[in-house]
Amino acid sequence: QVQLVESGGGLVQAGGSLRLSCAASGRACSTYARGWFRQAPGKEREFVAAISWNGGNTYYADSGKDRFTISRDKAKNLRYLQMNSLKPEDTAVYYCAADRQRHIGRPFEYEYDYWGQGTQVTVSS
Numbered sequence: 001q002v003q004l005v006e007s008g009g010g011l012v013q014a015g016g017s018l019r020l021s022c023a024a025s026g027r028a029c030s031t032y033a034r035g036w037f038r039q040a041p042g043k044e045r046e047f048v049a050a051i052s053w054n055g056g057n058t059y060y061a062d063s064g065k066d067r068f069t070i071s072r073d074k075a076k077n078l079r080y081l082q083m084n085s086l087k088p089e090d091t092a093v094y095y096c097a098a099d100r101q102r103h104i105g106r107p108f109e110y111e112y113d114y115w116g117q118g119t120q121v122t123v124s125s
Contacts, residue, residue, distance in 0.1 A: 002026035002114040004096045009119030012086055018121060020081040022096030026114075029098060033105035034079045035112055036070060038092035038121075045095070049081060050105025057104050063090075086123045093118040 008020040022034065035050040049070040050059045058070050069082040079096065097112035099105060 002029045002032070002098055002100070004098060004114055004116035006094065006096045006116040006119040009094060009121045011122045011124065014086060014088055014123055014125050016086050016123070017082070017084045018086065020083070020094055020096075020119060020121070022079040022081075022116060024077055024079075024096075024098060028100075029114075030074075030077050031103065032098040032100050032114075033102045034070075034072075035097045035099065035105045035107070036079075036081045036094060037097060037109060037112075038090075038094045039118075040089075040092040043092075045109060047107035047109065048094070050107060051079060052104040054103070059105060059107060061107065083121070086121075088123045088125045091121060091123050093120050 005023045031053045036048040039045040051070045055072040067085045095118045096116040098114040100113045
């Protein structure tokens with residue numbers, strides 16, 4: 001069983017930055033593709049970014065291109081989402097997810113098998 005735990009959320013002013021972290025435990029999880037998704041109040045959960053198991057491929061939603069960066073720390077088995085130039089519309093609960101069947105992360109929520117509990121990001125105007 002894989003467990004994912006997000007951290008790093010909080011309250012930030014528009015234009016500020018946050019770095020989210022996703023820690024994973026469980027056998028073989030280091031070979032799984034990982035993704036970040038978010039869900040704003042009253043909206044469906046949406047894709048933010050994904051990274052392949054080895055960090056060689058990344059994929060971003062248009063909403064985060066040029067502002068967000070997904071990365072990995074191999075030694076610590078962590079995945080990060082660096083978010084810069086934050087906007088009020090980025091306010092949401094951010095979830096880390098793992099896809100055990102694919103090595104390259106894709107933007108499809110249904111392909112992910114494991115999910116964290118989420119971390120709240122609030123951007124004030």
